[in-house]
């Protein structure tokens with residue numbers, strides 16, 4: 001057997017029968033070519049918010065800024081200029097998922113120059129707390145979609161035995177992590193090693209889907225040449241949502257994160273593969289988080305692909321880079337079809353959490369069905385990765401019974417959409433659970449990334 005097919009070091013447990021769902025891949029159109037680096041746009045709108053708050057501006061309208069310059073400071077994740085130019089406004093702007101969030105607007109001007117503060121730093125010469133501070137100051141947030149501040153997550157309150165790098169990307173259509181792993185596997189491995197040092201973790205595993213052949217080969221080669229014997233590779237089922245943080249931990253270790261608890265409570269911590277690459281770029285190239293890879297795809301798109309774009313680039317520029325649309329999109333989705341959000345206008349900017357833009361064509365979306373009464377078939381229970389009883393939750397949502405919602409474990413719902421997909425009565429379960437969760441509880445403190 002080829003060494004590249006060697007068994008992973010982690011004990012993979014098969015999911016229980018019926019767990020999750022099989023979804024069509026839909027990644028092929030966007031993985032035909034390499035990641036394309038887009039030139040900086042004429043204007044960027046940089047959101048200062050992250051999943052746990054918002055940075056405070058340290059620049060003013062009229063200031064000249066260089067790429068990588070600090071725009072706004074925060075105790076969890078700062079924000080930086082993604083282009084060289086002039087600050088034209090600091091004001092609330094619409095960004096994906098929010099009608100008004102504090103933003104810095106920069107009009108590009110002059111030759112692109114990196115700010116002199118952007119210099120490489122040897123992480124091995126720093127104590128763990130110094131690494132975490134540098135990650136905070138570098139504006140690194142989880143690039144899997146949740147935008148949870150990476151420094152906050154690394155400052156785990158309990159010892160972490162193993163760091164898990166999540167490259168599973170099990171949502172259909174999204175392929176930015178897969179392409180990053182194919183092309184920049186060594187950078188992901190390097191970022192993994194840096195975060196292991198920050199956590200004093202004994203080992204790490206990079207998890208990808210079993211069918212990511214090219215990424216597997218690239219990672220195998222990168223691991224071999226890095227000589228990092230404490231980092232291994234694990235191949236997990238392609239069933240959705242195997243990339244959900246809690247589901248992935250269970251698949252890899254058999255251990256369940258307790259309800260209301262965090263992965264670090266049982267000795268594990270997950271970071272996204274793109275986040276690991278961003279951490280490596282911060283230390284080795286001196287580059288704070290000023291760009292990211294975004295998948296642009298969907299049946300309405302002429303040339304689907306992956307693009308490295310400056311943070312704050314208009315979504316319209318992403319669509320244009322992919323050749324534009326050959327039909328009017330039925331829906332523009334940021335993120336994947338299962339957990340993504342509909343974006344109204346393509347004039348919105350890409351944020352640090354923008355991993356995918358789908359311009360859905362006529363054939364991409366199932367026609368809206370009329371909701372029928374629940375027939376208690378149990379299909380939703382069978383597929384729920386969080387072992388919930390969605391039909392019972394539905395009853396509690398309808399009767400606005402908060403005690404029952406808590407007792408039925410609403411907090412553990414990851415809003416994966418699996419129950420909706422299998423419901424023969426076409427009941428929109430997940431939107432109801434999401435609305436109830438938004439009212440009753442804070443988002444997951446663990447900073448779960450999208451599957």
Ligand code: SF4
Pocket residue numbers: 373374375376377378379380381390391394419422423424425426427
């Ligand atoms: S799948 Fe739909 S119809 Fe079946 S039990 Fe669940 S909510 Fe009811």
Ligand code: SF4
Pocket residue numbers: 380383384385386387388390412413414415416417418419420429430433
């Ligand atoms: S959306 Fe929530 S209730 Fe429905 S399958 Fe996913 S985790 Fe379970």
